[in-house]
Amino acid sequence: MKKVILILLSIILFASCSNQNIDLNVYSESRGKVDTNKKAYLMNTSYTKYSSKEISMEIVEALKKAGFDSVATPEEAEIVILVSYGVTEPHTVRFVADCDGGNVDLDEDSFQESVYYNYISFTGIDLKELRTKNIRVPVWKTYASFYSSVDRFQVIFPYLLSAVSPYFGQNLDKPIEVNQPLELEEKEGEKKETKVKK
Numbered sequence: 001m002k003k004v005i006l007i008l009l010s011i012i013l014f015a016s017c018s019n020q021n022i023d024l025n026v027y028s029e030s031r032g033k034v035d036t037n038k039k040a041y042l043m044n045t046s047y048t049k050y051s052s053k054e055i056s057m058e059i060v061e062a063l064k065k066a067g068f069d070s071v072a073t074p075e076e077a078e079i080v081i082l083v084s085y086g087v088t089e090p091h092t093v094r095f096v097a098d099c100d101g102g103n104v105d106l107d108e109d110s111f112q113e114s115v116y117y118n119y120i121s122f123t124g125i126d127l128k129e130l131r132t133k134n135i136r137v138p139v140w141k142t143y144a145s146f147y148s149s150v151d152r153f154q155v156i157f158p159y160l161l162s163a164v165s166p167y168f169g170q171n172l173d174k175p176i177e178v179n180q181p182l183e184l185e186e187k188e189g190e191k192k193e194t195k196v197k198k
Helices: 053-065 127-133 153-167
Strands: 002-006 021-030 038-044 068-070 079-087 091-096 110-125 138-148 176-181 184-188
Touching: 021 153, 038 053, 053 068, 053 079, 053 153, 079 127, 079 153, 110 127, 110 153, 138 153, 153 176
Parallel strands: 038 068, 038 079
Antiparallel strands: 002 184, 021 138, 021 176, 079 110, 091 110, 110 138
């Protein structure tokens, strides 16, 4: 029998109280206007067990949609992009659940939880400095992050990539919150549920 299940996180920092959405933190900064129509050599600097061909292909496709065409060698490239993603070991964080439209009581509405920090980041590197001095000088950096109560990076990854993709190379004044709807999945003969914490 098919069961409709919700697969995702159980903790959201300053969460909305809906169990149908998640809020991801996104930030981007650059040293100037970025031309995204460039040939890019991607360097995966991640140290994670979750590295896979599928994840790499999704990243290449997201960058391509933004105008960056992946090339095989640094010599062909007009920009080098360092890509890093993964999840940290669990650590304790204090959260605040804002369910009253900003009327937060820190004593009543806050709680501590052991969480995982999920992240993905993209850093554009100055090729001139890299080629002449072998120094990695960032010209822009864009990243997204999310706290979860379980280590389910492969489930969270598509949401991180979707949230960060529109902001490659942009200069945001401050971190923003990107709200995304959770996807419902159906699986045969399996009941699995991860609730969103209110």
